[in-house]
Amino acid sequence: xxxxxxxxxxxxxxxxxxxxxxxxxxxxxxxxxxxxxxxxxxxxxxxxxxxxxxxxxxxxxxxxxxxxxxxxxxxxxxxxxxxxxxxxxxxxxxxxxxxxxxxxxxxxxxxxxxxxxxxxxxxxxxxxxxxxxxxxxxxxxxxxxxxxxxxxxxxxxxxxxxxxxxxxxxxxxxxxxxxxxxxxxxxxxxxxxxxxxxxxxxxxxxxxxxxxxxxxxxxxxxxxxxxxxxxxxxxxxxxxxxxxxxxxxxxxxxxxxxxxxxxxxxxxxxxxxxxxxxxxxxxxxxxxxxxxxxxxxxxxxxxxxxxxxxxxxxxxxxxxxxxxxxxxxxxxxxxxxxxxxxxxxxxxxxxxxxxxxxxxxxxxxxxxxxxxxxxxxxxxxxxxxxxxxxxxxxxxxxxxxxxxxxxxxxxxxxxxxxxxxxxxxxxxxxxxxxxxxxxxxxxxxxxxxxxxxxxxxxxxxxxxxxxxxxxxxxxxxxxxxxxxxxxxxxxxxxxxxxxxxxxxxxxxxxxxxxxxxxxxxxxxxxxxxxxxxxxxxxxxxxxxxxxxxxxxxxxxxxxxxxxxxxxxxxxxxxxxxxxxxxxxxxxxxxxxxxxxxxxxxxxxxxxxxxxxxxxxxxxxxxxxxxxxxxxxxxxxxxxxxxxxx
Numbered sequence: 001x002x003x004x005x006x007x008x009x010x011x012x013x014x015x016x017x018x019x020x021x022x023x024x025x026x027x028x029x030x031x032x033x034x035x036x037x038x039x040x041x042x043x044x045x046x047x048x049x050x051x052x053x054x055x056x057x058x059x060x061x062x063x064x065x066x067x068x069x070x071x072x073x074x075x076x077x078x079x080x081x082x083x084x085x086x087x088x089x090x091x092x093x094x095x096x097x098x099x100x101x102x103x104x105x106x107x108x109x110x111x112x113x114x115x116x117x118x119x120x121x122x123x124x125x126x127x128x129x130x131x132x133x134x135x136x137x138x139x140x141x142x143x144x145x146x147x148x149x150x151x152x153x154x155x156x157x158x159x160x161x162x163x164x165x166x167x168x169x170x171x172x173x174x175x176x177x178x179x180x181x182x183x184x185x186x187x188x189x190x191x192x193x194x195x196x197x198x199x200x201x202x203x204x205x206x207x208x209x210x211x212x213x214x215x216x217x218x219x220x221x222x223x224x225x226x227x228x229x230x231x232x233x234x235x236x237x238x239x240x241x242x243x244x245x246x247x248x249x250x251x252x253x254x255x256x257x258x259x260x261x262x263x264x265x266x267x268x269x270x271x272x273x274x275x276x277x278x279x280x281x282x283x284x285x286x287x288x289x290x291x292x293x294x295x296x297x298x299x300x301x302x303x304x305x306x307x308x309x310x311x312x313x314x315x316x317x318x319x320x321x322x323x324x325x326x327x328x329x330x331x332x333x334x335x336x337x338x339x340x341x342x343x344x345x346x347x348x349x350x351x352x353x354x355x356x357x358x359x360x361x362x363x364x365x366x367x368x369x370x371x372x373x374x375x376x377x378x379x380x381x382x383x384x385x386x387x388x389x390x391x392x393x394x395x396x397x398x399x400x401x402x403x404x405x406x407x408x409x410x411x412x413x414x415x416x417x418x419x420x421x422x423x424x425x426x427x428x429x430x431x432x433x434x435x436x437x438x439x440x441x442x443x444x445x446x447x448x449x450x451x452x453x454x455x456x457x458x459x460x461x462x463x464x465x466x467x468x469x470x471x472x473x474x475x476x477x478x479x480x481x482x483x484x485x486x487x488x489x490x491x492x493x494x495x496x497x498x499x500x501x502x503x504x505x506x507x508x509x510x511x512x513x514x515x516x517x518x519x520x521x522x523x524x525x526x527x528x529x530x531x532x533x534x535x536x537x538x539x540x541x542x543x544x545x546x547x548x549x550x551x552x553x554x555x556x557x558x559x560x561x562x563x564x565x566x567x568x569x570x571x572x573x574x575x576x577x578x579x580x581x582x583x584x585x586x587x588x589x590x591x592x593x594x595x596x597x598x599x600x601x602x603x604x605x606x607x608x609x610x611x612x613x614x615x616x617x618x619x620x621x622x623x624x625x626x627x628x629x630x631x632x633x634x635x636x637x638x639x640x641x642x643x644x645x
Contacts (some may be wrong), residue, residue, distance in 0.1 A: 014053075015046040065311055074307050075227050082212060083314035085227050086339040087188040090160040090257055091264035091301030093118065093127060097272060097290040100140070100151045105278035108152035109134040112255065113164035115157070115274040116292055118267025125264050126273075127159035127298070128257055130190040137279075149287060152276075160190055161264030161298055162257040173248035179235040183258050186233055189339070190257040193223055193235065197247045204251065211336065212322055213242045220244055231304055261303040265368055268297035300340045300376075302367050324387040330362065337383040338376065342367045345443035345601045359393045363400065363443070363601040370399050401475065402490060402602040404440070404447045405588070406431075406611040408456065408468040411618040416462035420615050423460055427613055430459045435606035445604030449594035464618045472596060473588040473607070474568075478508065478575040480583050485573075490566035491599035493592040496523055498531055503539065503561060503568065504644040506586040507579035510555075515543050516579060517554055518643040519570075519587060521561045535564035539571075542642065566591075588644050 019042065061067040065077040075085055095116065099108055110133040118125050137150040162185075169179050188209075196204030210222045222243050224236040235254065238244045246252075272290040277283055313335055320329040327346040335341050345363040349356035364372050364380075372380070377396045384394055410427060417423055434455050439446050449470060456466045474488045494502055500522045507516035523537040539559035542552050559570040568587060578585050598604030 011046055011050045014049050015042060018042050018045055018049075065314065068311075069307070071231075071307055072229050074310050078310050078314040079226055081314060081318040083310070083317055084211065084225060085310050086302075086305040086335070087227075087233070088185050088259050088261040088304045089300060089302035089339050090162045090187040090190065090259035090261075091125075091266075091298040092161070093159050093267065093270070093298040094295035095157055095159060095270055095292050096153070096155045096295060097157075097292045098151055098153050099274075099276055099284070099290050100149050100287050101276070101278075101284040102149050102287050103278075104139060104147045105137050105150045105280070105284065107134055107279040108137050108150070108276045108284060109278075110154055110157075111275040111277065113275070115159050115272075116270040117273050118161075118270045118298060120266035120268075120298075123263075125161050125260065125267055125298075126163055127161050127267075127270065128164040129157065129159055130164065130192055130255060130257055133157065156295060159270075160187065160257050160259065161267075161301060162187065162190075162259030164255065164257055166253065166255040169252040169254070171246045171248060171250040171252065173246075179237070179252065179254075180228065181233045181235070181254065181256065183256075184231045185258045185261070186256050187259045188225055188233060188256070190255075191225070192255045194253045195221070195246065196251040196253070198249070203253050207237075214322065216242045218242070218244065259301065262301045262368065264301040265299050266297065268294050270294060296373075299368055300366065302340055305339075322387060323389075324384060325389060329387075330360065333384070333387050334362070334364065334380065338364065338372075338380050340366050340368070340376075343442040343603065345603070347600050351600070358391065359395060360388075361395050361397055361601065363397045363603070365399055365443070365603050370401065372396065372399075397601060400489075400602050401605050402492075402596070402598050403473040403475075403605050403607040403610070404596050405471050405473055405607050406452075406468055406613070407471065408466055408612065409614045409616050410456060410466045411464045411616050412460075412462045413464055414617055414619075416460075423462060424613055424615055427456060427459050427463075428608060430455050431606075431608045431611070435608055440598075440604050440606050443598055443601065443603050445598045447596040447604060447606060470591060470594045470596065471588050472591050473586055473610075476570075476585040476587055478578055478583045478585055480578075481511075481574065481576055483572050483574045486568075486570040488568045488570075488587060489602070490568070490589060490591075491602050492566045492596055494561070494563040494566055495590045495592045496531065496535070496537075496563045497590075498523060498525070498529075500537070500540075501642055502563075502590050504588050504642070506584075506644050508575050508585050509577045510541070511574040511576055513554060515554075517541050517543055519558070519568075519585075520642055523561075523563070535562065537561040537563065539568065544642075563592075586644055 062070060062073045065074065068074045068077060078085065110129065112129055112132050114126055114128050116127050118127055133154060135152045135154060137152045139147045140149045140151060142148045165183060167181065171177065191209065193207040193209075194203035194205065195207055196202070205221055207221045207223050210216060210224060216222060216238070218238070218240055220238065220243050222238065226234050226236065228234050237246050270292040272292055275283065313332055316328060317332040317336065320332045322333070324330045324333045327348070330346040331344045334344050341364055343365040347361045349359035349361065366372055380396060381394055388394065412423060431452070434452060435441060439448065453466060453468055456468065457463055472490055472492060474490060476486055476488060496502070501520055503519055503521040505519035507518055509515070509517060518541070520540050520542055521537045522540055524532045524534050526532050537560070538557045539561055540553060541555035541558045543554050544552055558573065559568065561568055566589070568589070575585070580586060596604065
C-alpha cells in the first residue's frame with residue numbers, strides 16, 4: 001500500500017487522497033464514482049478531516065506571535081517576552097479656574113475625580129483628575145475688615161477625559177490571590193496604587209509602577225501590570241525577592257480613569273463640576289460657579305494598542321532589552337514611554353552634514369496632531385535617561401512633513417457613468433484608502449506611482465485611463481518681521497526644467513514691498529543657454545503670474561536650489577506677511593522620480609485633500625467622436641503657471 005503524504009487542507013485534495021488510499025486496497029470496490037453510497041461516506045470522511053485539520057492549523061497558528069489572530073493570544077505571547085501592550089490613552093486638557101466660597105479656610109483641596117465637563121460635536125465628555133490637588137486660599141475682606149469669603153486658584157490643572165473609579169483589595173496570604181481590575185477602557189497611566197499595612201495611616205504608602213525587574217530589590221515598593229482577557233488588567237506585586245512582599249491583611253487601594261480614548265479629543269470649552277473641601281475637610285460649595293479658562297484643548301487621546309502594533313513592537317522591545325543604543329532601540333522605547341506615538345524617526349548626529357557627534361536627534365509624529373508639546377518633550381527626554389547610555393544627548397525636533405500631491409486627469413466613458421460627482425468621490429475614497437496603507441504616512445514612507453495609477457484605473461469600469469502628475473511640497477514656517485535664513489530639504493531629486501518654474505510657492509510680502517510675491521527657480525546655464533551640469537540653480541522672487549522678465553523680477557538671487565539633493569535654501573530675508581494662515585509659505589517642486597520616499601526625519605504625507613482630480617470625458621471610447629477627432633489630450637509634463645495656486 002503506497003504511503004500518502006498529507007500536506008494540505010483542501011477538501012477536494014483530501015477526498016482524492018482517500019480515494020487513492022482505497023484504490024490501493026483490493027477489499028473496496030465501487031467507490032470511485034459520485035453516485036455510489038460509498039462516495040457519500042468518503043465525502044463525510046473528507047469533510048471531517050478538513051474541519052479537524054483546519055482547527056488544528058488554527059490552534060498551531062495561535063501559538064506563534066506572528067501568526068496569532070485572537071487578541072488574548074497575541075497579548076499572552078507578548079507577555080512571555082515582557083511586553084505590555086499600551087492601553088487606551090485619555091485625552092488631556094489644561095485648564096485654570098478660581099473657586100470662591102463663603103467663610104474662612106486656609107486651603108482648598110480639589111477632590112480626585114470629576115472636575116469639569118467638555119463638549120465636542122454635540123457630545124459631552126467628563127474630565128477628571130487621578131489625585132487630589134491642594135492650594136492655598138486667599139481671604140476676601142469686606143469694608144469693615146471681616147472675612148466674607150475665600151478664594152483658591154487652580155492654575156494649569158491637567159484633566160483627563162474619563163470617569164474616575166476606585167477599588168480596594170484585602171490581602172489574604174492564605175490564597176493564591178489575583179488583583180484584577182474589572183473595568184475595560186482603563187488608561188493605565190492614571191493608575192494610582194496605595195498599600196496600607198498595620199502601621200500605616202490614611203491610604204498607606206504609594207507604590208510605583210515598573211516595566212521590568214531590573215534594579216528591583218526585596219524592599220522595593222513597586223508593582224507590575226499586565227493585560228488579561230477582554231482588555232482588562234491585573235496588578236502584580238513583589239514576592240520578597242523581586243519587590244516587597246505584601247503583608248497579610250494589608251489593604252490595597254487602586255484608583256484609575258476609564259476613558260473614551262481618541263473620541264475624547266477636541267473639547268475646548270469646559271463647565272465646572274468639581275468638588276472641593278476645606279482645610280477642616282468640610283465640603284465647600286462655590287458662592288459663584290467657577291469660570292474655566294482653557295489653556296490647551298483636549299488632545300492626545302488614543303485607543304488601545306492594535307494587534308498589528310503588538311506584533312511589530314513586542315519583539316523589538318525584547319531585542320532592545322530596555323535600553324536605547326541603536327535607532328531601532330529608541331523607536332521601541334519611545335513607543336513605550338510616550339503611548340501617543342504614531343511614528344518615530346531617530347537619526348544619529350554622525351549622519352548629519354556637518355556631523356554632530358554624541359547627540360541623537362528624535363522626531364515624533366503623534367497619533368493626533370502634528371507636534372509634540374514642550375511639556376511632553378521634556379517628559380520624554382526625562383524618561384529616556386533611564387534607558388540611554390551616559391554621555392549621549394537626545395534632542396527632540398519638530399515634525400518635518402513632506403507632502404505628496406497629485407494633479408490627476410481621469411478619462412471616463414460617459415455611457416458607463418451615472419453621475420460624474422459620484423465617480424470622482426469614489427476616486428478620492430480610493431486614494432484615501434491607499435493613503436492609509438502601511439506604505440506611506442510615516443517616516444521612511446514610500447509613495448509608489450505605479451500602484452496609485454493602477455488604483456485609479458480600477459476604481460470603476462467607466463474609467464478608461466488617467467494621466468497623473470506628482471508634486472512634492474514642504475511648508476516654510478516664516479518668522480514674521482524678522483531677518484532669517486531658511487533651508488528646506490525634500491529628500492528627493494528635483495526635475496530640472498531648463499526654463500525654470502519647477503519651484504512654485506504661495507504668496508508672501510517682504511520688507512519694502514507691498515505686492516504679493518512668489519518664489520521660482522532659474523537653473524544654472526552655460527553662455528549658449530544649455531544647462532551647465534552643476535545640478536543647481538538660483539531662487540528668484542517674482543511678482544505676478546506671468547512669464548519671467550526683467551520687469552517681473554523683484555530679487556534676482558534670493559537663494560539656491562540644489563536639484564540633485566532636493567534642497568531649497570533661502571538667503572537672509574525679512575518676510576512681513578504670508579498669503580496662507582499661520583505664517584506659512586507653501587513651496588512645491590516637481591520630483592525627478594514619480595516614486596517618492598520620506599528619508600531620515602521626513603514624515604511622508606499623502607495629501608489627498610490638496611490634490612487636484614480633473615474628470616475628462618473620453619469621447620472616443622464612448623463613440624461620440626471618431627478616433628482622433630475632438631479628443632482632449634493631457635500632457636504628463638507639469639510646469640504651467642509661475643506660482644502655486
